[in-house]
Amino acid sequence: MSNLVKIFDTTLRDGEQSPGASMNLEEKMRLAHKLAQLGVDIIEVGFPASSPGDFESVNQIAQQVKGPVICGLARTGHADIQTCWEAIKPAEKKRIHVFIATSDIHLEHKLRISREQALAEITSGVGLAASLCDDVEFSAEDASRSDPDFLAQAVATALEAGATTINIPDTVGYALPDEFTERIKYLYKKVPQLKKATVSVHCHDDLGLAVANSLAGIKAGARQVEGCINGIGERAGNASIEEVVMMLATREKALGLTTNINRKEIYPASRLVSMITGVTVQPNKAIVGANAFAHESGIHVDGVLKNPLTYEIMTPEEVGIGQNNLVLGKHSGRAALKARLADMGYELDRDNVEKLFQAFKRLADKKKEVFNEDLEALIADEILRIPLRWRLDYLNIVSGTVTVPTATVRIFDCEELKQEFGSGSGPVDAVYNTISKITGSKAKLLRFTISAITGGLDAQGEVTVRLGENGLVVLGKSSDSDILVAAAKAYINGLNRLEYLKTHGPRLSAQESSL
Numbered sequence: 003m004s005n006l007v008k009i010f011d012t013t014l015r016d017g018e019q020s021p022g023a024s025m026n027l028e029e030k031m032r033l034a035h036k037l038a039q040l041g042v043d044i045i046e047v048g049f050p051a052s053s054p055g056d057f058e059s060v061n062q063i064a065q066q067v068k069g070p071v072i073c074g075l076a077r078t079g080h081a082d083i084q085t086c087w088e089a090i091k092p093a094e095k096k097r098i099h100v101f102i103a104t105s106d107i108h109l110e111h112k113l114r115i116s117r118e119q120a121l122a123e124i125t126s127g128v129g130l131a132a133s134l135c136d137d138v139e140f141s142a143e144d145a146s147r148s149d150p151d152f153l154a155q156a157v158a159t160a161l162e163a164g165a166t167t168i169n170i171p172d173t174v175g176y177a178l179p180d181e182f183t184e185r186i187k188y189l190y191k192k193v194p195q196l197k198k199a200t201v202s203v204h205c206h207d208d209l210g211l212a213v214a215n216s217l218a219g220i221k222a223g224a225r226q227v228e229g230c231i232n233g234i235g236e237r238a239g240n241a242s243i244e245e246v247v248m249m250l251a252t253r254e255k256a257l258g259l260t261t262n263i264n265r266k267e268i269y270p271a272s273r274l275v276s277m278i279t280g281v282t283v284q285p286n287k288a289i290v291g292a293n294a295f296a297h298e299s300g301i302h303v304d305g306v307l308k309n310p311l312t313y314e315i316m317t318p319e320e321v322g323i324g325q326n327n328l329v330l331g332k333h334s335g336r337a338a339l340k341a342r343l344a345d346m347g348y349e350l351d352r353d354n355v356e357k358l359f360q361a362f363k364r365l366a367d368k369k370k371e372v373f374n375e376d377l378e379a380l381i382a383d384e385i386l387r388i389p390l391r392w393r394l395d396y397l398n399i400v401s402g403t404v405t406v407p408t409a410t411v412r413i414f415d416c417e418e419l420k421q422e423f424g425s426g427s428g429p430v431d432a433v434y435n436t437i438s439k440i441t442g443s444k445a446k447l448l449r450f451t452i453s454a455i456t457g458g459l460d461a462q463g464e465v466t467v468r469l470g471e472n473g474l475v476v477l478g479k480s481s482d483s484d485i486l487v488a489a490a491k492a493y494i495n496g497l498n499r500l501e502y503l504k505t506h507g508p509r510l511s512a513q514e515s516s517l
């Protein structure tokens with residue numbers, strides 16, 4: 003048996019069945035090109051009989067996308083199959099995928115036909131498809147809930163009619179891995195001619211077992227796995243392609259199997275699917291989630307810094323993610339802090355690291371994540387105690403529903419008092435325009451946040467601004483019971499830090515670091 007597992011991507015068909023994930027022609031085309039770059043073996047592009055739009059996108063992709071087999075889905079009715087064939091005909095390599103349900107629940111309640119009629123449908127549908135195309139896949143929908151002997155009969159009928167790939171779907175994500183392995187082994191035993199075809203598995207994630215069941219199928223002899231990028235798809239989704247591929251690659255020694263996937267395209271493909279469908283990837287999602295290669299806990303970061311193998315079983319580079327992400331937060335330790343400081347160009351001596359670490363922990367208790375600008379601000383406050391060029395002396399604001407907001411601001415520039423008057427679209431804008439006039443600052447306001455740090459009507463407001471100029475980025479912070487005063491002071495605080503960085507450079511010199 004081959005050690006190559008073919009990857010059948012159905013993001014454009016089953017993935018598109020995720021509520022709200024439908025894609026237009028341009029989006030499908032872009033994604034199909036990306037899937038070809040990713041190296042999937044087969045792309046199920048759509049269900050051509052379902053709508054003129056789907057026909058058109060399948061047909062356009064069949065004309066333009068080279069590399070993978072281009073596959074269209076069809077029910078057993080002849081009209082579906084003819085329409086599918088017309089749509090995929092221009093492709094270099096093409097496949098018709100015919101399906102019908104084989105479980106009694108589906109036969110009785112949905113299709114309202116007998117088992118005999120279902121077998122006749124298979125003979126007629128697969129037979130027509132095989133007369134048009136030499137690559138035909140047959141799927142026994144709801145196979146995992148079908149009577150095993152009837153399923154074997156359906157599979158034998160499809161092979162007889164000309165199917166070259168037999169797909170065993172766990173349509174409603176009901177199977178348990180051991181059961182699924184047994185089911186496929188049973189089919190191999192009952193239908194000896196199955197060995198000549200490719201067995202495929204198509205697992206849904208209703209119980210979170212889609213990837214485990216795909217592996218169970220592979221272990222029983224399946225050599226094609228169907229799934230979607232990011233695991234999107236009907237209801238709880240399909241097996242996630244990236245998880246299946248990375249499972250096979252990471253555990254290659256144990257499993258002895260390979261795929262044709264260009265793994266560096268995994269992350270770009272994931273981003274594109276998320277962008278196009280609007281279905282966001284949960285942060286803790288395996289392989290492509292924001293936290294998949296992120297570490298915050300001190301003990302983990304210490305290990306990863308010494309050797310990433312301590313906590314990483316694959317490298318982020320392997321799946322197209324730039325590098326791992328060492329997050330600073332309340333669980334971080336000194337090793338993480340020192341590594342980040344070194345990354346930022348700061349070489350602090352042991353006492354200053356200790357001083358900064360204590361301040362960092364106090365901040366991290368209040369904040370989810372500590373960013374570089376937070377560290378710059380801590381260094382400025384705790385270690386450098388930077389000289390303040392500007393200090394607010396006086397502030398008067400006129401604002402309201404019927405007046406143009408104006409501000410009068412007086413500032414100490416070193417020892418010299420300077421005053422200006424200005425306006426803006428709101429009171430904060432008026433204050434900031436006036437401060438910029440006095441200080442001559444060209445800094446851009448990148449972010450402005452305001453929060454209450456005490457309760458009640460007399461709450462202290464804390465304002466944080468993020469300012470940028472010529473590649474330098476700083477934070478400014480202040481609090482006051484008057485939020486406009488807090489806003490003015492935060493802005494001036496940021497400008498003082500920017501002024502310091504402009505004259506001293508963004509990096510601490512060794513001399514300064516030992517201050």
Ligand SMILES: CC(=O)SCCNC(=O)CCNC(=O)[C@H](O)C(C)(C)COP(=O)(O)OP(=O)(O)OC[C@H]1O[C@@H](n2cnc3c(N)ncnc32)[C@H](O)[C@@H]1OP(=O)(O)O
Pocket residue numbers: 016019049051052053076077078079101102103112113114143173236
């Ligand atoms: C497990 C899967 O993911 S299967 C794929 C599911 N995907 C989709 O359904 C998306 C595209 N579907 C559609 O756009 C529409 O359902 C269409 C155009 C295909 C059909 O629309 P309609 O003709 O209005 O039928 P409707 O959707 O109401 O019902 C489906 C019909 O197909 C029949 N059917 C379902 N599966 C099959 C099959 N494999 N072979 C033959 N007929 C089937 C059903 O019994 C039902 O027939 P009925 O109308 O005689 O009762």
Ligand SMILES: CC(C)C(=O)C(=O)O
Pocket residue numbers: 016101141142143144169171172173174204206
């Ligand atoms: C059409 C088949 C393969 C399907 O999507 C399913 O059974 O889930």
